[in-house]
Amino acid sequence: MGDYANYLVPERYRIDAPERTDMERRMIGWMQKNGWLKPGKKGKHPQIINEEGWGVTARGSRHMHPLEFHQMRIEGKVRWMREQGNLTGPEDRPQLTPKGMLKVYGSGGPDAVSRPFSVESWLEEKGALGGVAVEVVAEGKGVFTSLGAGLDEVTCPKCGASIVEQFVEMVATWCTAEGYPLVPCPECGAASEIRDYKMSMPWGFSQIGFAFWNTVGDLSEDFVAEFAAELGEPVRRVFLKL
Known part of the structure; x- marks a missing residue:
């Protein structure tokens, strides 16, 4: 299958550097305290795309997934x-x-x-239960995409029209715009938050993402809810395949 990750991405667009640092410290500390993570080893997961990270323990694997x-x-x-x-x-x-x-x-x-x-x-x-890395977008707007997992459909939340062919350009325009403007639908003209467009494989729009690399499968709904509660705000799950 190749390398893959389940990202948990806050729903907030902008998270300043001090808060990003605090988020990483709190969430990694919480998972370590519960015995779900241990420091990663060089040459083993989660040393993927040259990220520092933490290995998922057997206890963590049992807790994070069905x-x-x-x-x-x-x-x-x-x-x-x-x-x-x-x-x-x-x-x-x-x-x-x-x-x-x-x-x-x-x-x-x-x-x-x-x-x-x-x-x-x-x-x-040996690191075969996967690992966790924290990825930060220090400058500009962050977009966490599904890459090789594909994006088969995107629809407007207002009119329901399919706009998958225009969506990448819409995201690019949003990324270069000043601030965080609403983005008009190319079909009906109604403007919506970029994150509110309905995607077959959700993308995340934030400056920080928690990546669960090569774990044993999808994260459970219970764990995602638990993670969001500990973080103190909603998160979006993004599946990425390299």
Whole structure:
């Protein structure tokens, strides 16, 4: 599938530098305090597009997503490791084979099958449960788009007309305009907030975005609501695919 992210983007257009810094400190601190994040490691998630970031823990993965998404990732990896001859033992107590020891730790040995092994903990350690990065637009207006995830439809909130072919130009005009003006619909002429145009893949319009890179699936509605409540304002979820 390639790299992908679920962004949580505040609905406010302008957030000044001191408040952006405070937002990052509060939200990352909140997630770390709950045991959902740990400092990222160089060369592992979330070191994507050269961003500093934090790794999602197994506890965080279970909390941030519908539980079945997390379980599917773990169970899928267990099945693959058994097929490759890296795991043996009962389902509730898998153990590494000598081949698995070599794969996981770079060394094998006859004691491999005597060691309990947690696939979940291993995936957390290697960064395979994803990571979180905070992206800031320091100057000008911020636009977080869906990129490779596509934008198949955009409609006017006033007349319902399809304006997908004109929308990118409308956003570009809004970005270069003074202030945060309403943007007229090219079909009916009625002006609306740029964020109120209805998009098949929502875009975010703000100067800060919290990116959840390569996690086990979509963020749950409960977690998004919890995040917004902790932030103290509404957020928009933006799916991005590279």
